[in-house]
Amino acid sequence: QAVAADLASAIAARGQAVLAVSGGRSPVPFLQALAAQDIAWQQVSVTLVDERVVAPDHADSNAGLVREHLLRGKAAAASFLPLVQTGSDAQAELAAATAQWRTPDVAVLGMGEDGHTASLFPNASNLAEGLAAANPAALLVVVPPAAPHTRISMTLAELQRSGKLYLAIAGEAKRRVLDAAEAAVSDTLPISHLLTATARPLDVYWSV
Ligand SMILES: O=C(O)[C@H](O)[C@@H](O)[C@H](O)[C@H](O)COP(=O)(O)O
Known part of the structure; x- marks a missing residue:
């Protein structure tokens, strides 16, 4: 509801809104709930905060997750700006994604x-x-040291330039990581840089 309200505000102000969402496993219920929100989805462009450099039909594609769980029902009217077209060359994908990139409202x-x-x-x-x-x-292109697939990711600076930032996490283990990140800024917990940044506050939603 909060994200839908932000998108509606951006549409009211500028006639359009850009939303960037995450992949992984956690966002599915959020994406499904957002898809049911009654806003002018035809004015919304959806993109990703990060994408795995894989073919769009790969099981690990975040675009696939968004198509399956967000771009349906009312939200099927939204347009989608992928970060990866074919998944064959990360630098070429970065150039293409940068050329069509729009700083998110949310x-x-x-x-x-x-x-x-x-x-x-x-x-x-x-x-x-x-x-x-x-x-x-x-x-930027990121090669994760201990996770599958080369990625294309938003930079921290671009996250800070975005209109509104949310963090949605679940479970005790992530709560402990969040608490540690709030206690000290450190590159060992990159999220800590966002939690303590003053330019753009981060609204944190945590559930068990
Ligand atoms: O593509 C990705 O991997 C995500 O965008 C990533 O940043 C994700 O949000 C976290 O890895 C949490 O993932 P889970 O929700 O699967 O724990």
Whole structure:
């Protein structure tokens, strides 16, 4: 409801809205609930905070998750801006995604138990670039040290330039990671940089 209200506000102000959502396992109930919200979906462009560089029909494609659980019913009228077209070449995908990128009015993040958000993974070789506050790039390629698939991810700077930020997590283990990240900013828990950033507060939704 909060995300739908934000999208409706953006549509009222500018006639359109851009929403970036996360992949992984957690967002399914949220995506399904959002799809049932009664807003002017034909004015909404949906994209992703991160995508795995795989073919669009791969089981691990976040676009597939969005198509299956969000772009249906009322929300089928929304347009979708993929970050990955074919999954064959990460740098080519990055260039194509950057060319059509639009800064989101709303971004809904998830978090891994290693403290990553979007695909800003601890120990990634270019994590500093992903976390740099003044990075003008919206997107970057990330090779996760300990998770499958090369990714295209929003940078922390672009998340900070987005209109509204949410973090949706569940379970005690993620709660403990969140508490640790709130206690100290550290590259070992990349989410900590967003939790403590003042430019754009993060609304955290946690459930058991
Ligand atoms: O593509 C991705 O992997 C996600 O966007 C990622 O950032 C996700 O939000 C976390 O990994 C949590 O994933 P789970 O919800 O599966 O725990």
